Amino acid sequence: MLVATAAAVAALLAGCSTTPTPVASPTPPPRTAAPSGHYFSLEGEHQTQEMVLFALGLLDTGYRFGGRNPDAGLDCSGMVAYIVENISGRRLPHNAAQIADRTRPIEVDELRPGDLVFFNTLKRRHSHMGIYIGDGRFVHAPNSRGRVRVERLANRYFAQRIDGARTLLTSN
Structure with a gap:
């Protein structure tokens, strides 16, 4: 299922070009349970896969500070909250x-x-966020250039500013 989802995401990102041949990725190590159980969690990995597809569907949506609705515009946390609520x-x-x-x-x-x-x-922790989509890339709603878009974690600007990764799954 994960390979099929990865292939679908690759096809979406490729646009009208030819679809790349899916490559099996190594199985990541299992995640451990959350230490205190107080974290928000989704019901399963299928919902995180839905988050990726939903985020890709929001590409080119306009930016709006405080925005939580794609019709009016989204900011980074509004985009994530909107996706999680819809899923x-x-x-x-x-x-x-x-x-x-x-x-x-x-x-x-x-x-x-x-x-x-x-x-x-x-200049403060967790002041911007995005949804990781695989292959070193993430979707976010930046205020610069004003549209939801895909960026690389290795991008010089973001690589110097990353300050954490989090999951909505309590365990895997």
Whole structure:
């Protein structure tokens, strides 16, 4: 199922070009349960895969500070909260730092599609966020250039500012 989802995401990102041949990726190590059980969680890995597809469907949506609705515009935490609510029916706060507080920390090298990445862009932790989609890329709603878009974690700007990764799954 994960390989099929990865192939679908690759096809979406490729646009009208030919679809690449899916390559089996190594199985990531299992995740451990959250230490205190107080973290927000989705019901399963299928919902994190849905998050990736939903995020890709929001590409080119306009930016709006405080925006939580794609018709009016989205900001980074509004985009994540909007997606999670539409997939799970559960609400997250509309604040990147508060979302970080309610999700389980993981190592950046443990990121899987549907996990969250956080950045220090305003000289404070967790001031910006996005949804990891795999292959070192994430979807976010930046205020610069004003549209939801895909970026690489290795992008010089973001690589210098990453300050955490979190998951909405309590265990795997």
